[in-house]
Amino acid sequence: MLAIAIAGLLLHTYMFMRVGRSIRLVGAEHIWDVIITRNQFLFSELKYLPLLSGALLGLSQFIPEITNRRIKLTFHLPLREKTITTWMVGFGFILLTGLFLVQFAGLFTGMHLLFAPEIVNNGALTVLPWYLAGLWAYMACVFVAVEPTWRMRIPNMLLSTGLIRILFLSDFPAAYAPIPVLMFAGILLFVLFLWLSVFRLKVGRQ
């Protein structure tokens, strides 16, 4: 998690240094012109960072549980399996959401110092699906890792990849602004998928 946070910090620092340098070199008017008339988003390096962060956190949290068979011990704790999974996934989800909020706040504040509120709001709507993709990726990794059989893991991987791909179909700034509810609903969809994996693990499907 620390590595993910440091990677995020370095990338944000790099992006702001690059944009700041561009403003100094070509002037703010030109940069604003690029953003407004050519529909460019200047922080596109951020695109896959949340996705990778979510996937890495999910894998690093759950792969050792599965490969070291600790999940069996964990599921033997005197709690319902759903409660156990909720705690585990909830912990990762809150950690990831916290990190994303910090990154988002950093980006938002930084942009606010450089650009007009309309551009900042547009930027926020542009990065929103990327951050949600990070949360989807986290849930997808748990969904795939907890599934007890490779026969189902592979279709689960394909399904998850297909769903997450939806959030990267358009590079146009704020392209997903009309469907924020659907994007958040995607998290609930992955929660349902995750319960399915937990159920299959609990009843010992092989």
Add this chain to the structure above:
Amino acid sequence: MILYGQTLISKGKIKTMENIIECRHLTHYYGDRCIYEDLNFAIAKGRIVGLLGKNGTGKTTTINILNGYLQPKSGECRMFGQKAGRLSPSVKQKVALLLEGHVQYSFMNIAQIEKFYASFYPLWDKVPFWELMNKLKIAPKQRISRMSCGQRSQVALGIILAQNADLLILDDFSMGLDPGYRRLFVDYLSEYAHAEDKTVFVTSHIIQDMERLIDDCMILDYGKLLLQQPVDRFLDSFKRYRMTSSLAPNWEKMPVVHPEKIRNKMEFYSDAGRQTIVQNLEEQGFEASDLQEESLTLEEAFIGLTGKY
């Protein structure tokens, strides 16, 4: 097979049995390979039962089915009356589980793991845990991942003893342990289980450890359960016989298992008793005057029953 409510007479004690574990008509396959078919067994309260078998006979499979980690092809297992895979938290609290390889949260140190488990078990008793840890002379802040296999086994044992559970399930506890740690493990567990009247279900392929520990043995062979019996009854009846003869009798007409003839020396195993063996041999025209009957250790009896191969 021990059935619900049956009375068992063992070591002079008479007990009315209440079954803690019941498995009925279990059948399981891995692909086309049959692990067992129509396996039935029950484990009564207060008994220490060893599930013995060669590698690949389905010991860990049985533990996995019992704990709901594996769904059998057919049949069902129940613990404390609840179906495997659907155990309530209150039943899970009564079952302490040691997984094959002493799997633990190895990123924790012993102080952390003690605190972690204590929060889940209301009857948690930290005394046996720290007693065992003090024997190991390891620092409370040493991570479990940096311990030897023997030390990890003692941490796992300490945890299951401290849970104060009614049923202890231990899957191949002896794996990777040197003789000293195996003895320490067995002596500690045996003392604890007998003193506290706990039920223990244990698997191992190192049979010599089991003889010091278990009351009843279940012996699995490829595809079936060969035997479920109190160990003392098994060892009282199951004997090895040796005799000298240039010819071999028709083994199929005799109640023996795994007969072997090397030159003129014959060796076989049976639970039919010396008199029956002599009678069988004489009916086939053999002189049985040099027939020797030998008592066996559990390990020898296990090999006699399941064969060397």
